[in-house]
Amino acid sequence: MLGRTANGLFWMFRYLERAENTARLLEAGLRMALTRDIVSAREEWRSVISTLGLRQQYEAAHDDYEGPLVWNYVLRDKSNAGNVREMFGAVRSNARVARTSISSEMWEAVNESWMRLDKMLSRPVGQGSVGEVVSTIRRAGTQVHGALDGSMLRNEAYHFARAGTYVERAESTARILDMKYYLLLPSLNHVGSSLDSGQWDQVLRSVAGASAYTWLNAAELNARGIVEFLVLDERFPRSLAFCRSALRDTLRALARFHGREGDSNELMRSADMAIAETSPDDIFDQGLHEFLIDYIARNAAIGEAIGQDYRFLA
Known part of the structure; x- marks a missing residue:
């Protein structure tokens, strides 16, 4: 297998895992913030940003830790080069690099999830839709991993993933x-x-x-x-x-x-x-x-x- 293809598989699944983990962290932060007063809720959101290693970059762009600012920064803000929209774009790009080494089912799961998420994250995410966005990211991870386990040969490609x-x-x-x-x-x-x-x-x-x-x-x-x-x-x-x-x-x-x-x-x-x-x-x-x-x-x-x-x- 070409090193470029192996690299594509390895990083395709690193970015997929990173996007899913980020979504779970946001979901947990949202749950905690909703049970706290305003001051405590801001501290919960600060902890989410700090855990993701984004505090310095975030504070250069924003001077408050309100929920919508935080989750939009993490999910789609262009000032955050590692936002989830970019992560899933990297999943799709790496899947294209490794297209001949993955199954049709996996490609479809990646491509359909990317199109769905790209549309959802093309505009600011409000309080009423953040839960749906987070769930969509988690489901995308489940679907791609399901395609890996259910449709891939146990060959080099499988193990690099x-x-x-x-x-x-x-x-x-x-x-x-x-x-x-x-x-x-x-x-x-x-x-x-x-x-x-x-x-x-x-x-x-x-x-x-x-x-x-x-x-x-x-x-x-x-x-x-x-x-x-x-x-x-x-x-x-x-x-x-x-x-x-x-x-x-x-x-x-x-x-x-x-x-x-x-x-x-x-x-x-x-x-x-x-x-x-x-x-x-x-x-x-x-x-x-x-x-x-x-x-x-x-x-x-x-x-x-x-x-x-x-x-x-x-």
Whole structure:
């Protein structure tokens, strides 16, 4: 497979995952903001922008954190080069690059979703339509992933798409979890309060994990349980452990196709060893923030190594 095609598949699914994760974060922020007073609601929207790494750019364009300003900035504002409309445009552009390596069903899912979203985001999104826009983005991700699983050969193309998915998903979950300690919770005095519980619920909803966590933990929201669930539980498809395991299997499959391992496989083994025997106590002893920053750095290094191993720019 040409490096250009592999790169298209890898980044097609990274952008798809990023758009879906952004939509979930917006949805959780909207839910929280609607239950707060005006001042607290602005802080919730500030936390969404900060989690997305857009605070500096946002504040250069806007001097307030009102909901419509925030979600339009994230979804469609041209002053934000990484808005969701641009992300989904990148999904479609990369799908075109890899058109001969994907199924007709996948192309149709991408193209139809792009046309629908482009029309919805061609004008400002109001309070009455933001929920529909967010749902459309999430459904687009579900449809494209469904086409991948239901219509694609388990060949190189399939595994490059999965690699992009799990590199991006792991980074998103880690950043959202890190947000809890450093952005959402205003003071340690709030730990264990109703505010603390509400914000943990927001974290779970941001990664589509609220229902799964409730089934496993009888709705008891606490830091240890949620960290164990989002970091170490391999049953949940957005946990760091699940993403690590799925990415490891995908990189092994790519190595078999190419008859050799690369730096990405070695980095993956190192990342495995760093987390395989980790317990919740180990994470809190090290510091949750420090653990997550290390995880994000290792994950980013693996993503870069994949591109080098398979000559994405060749």
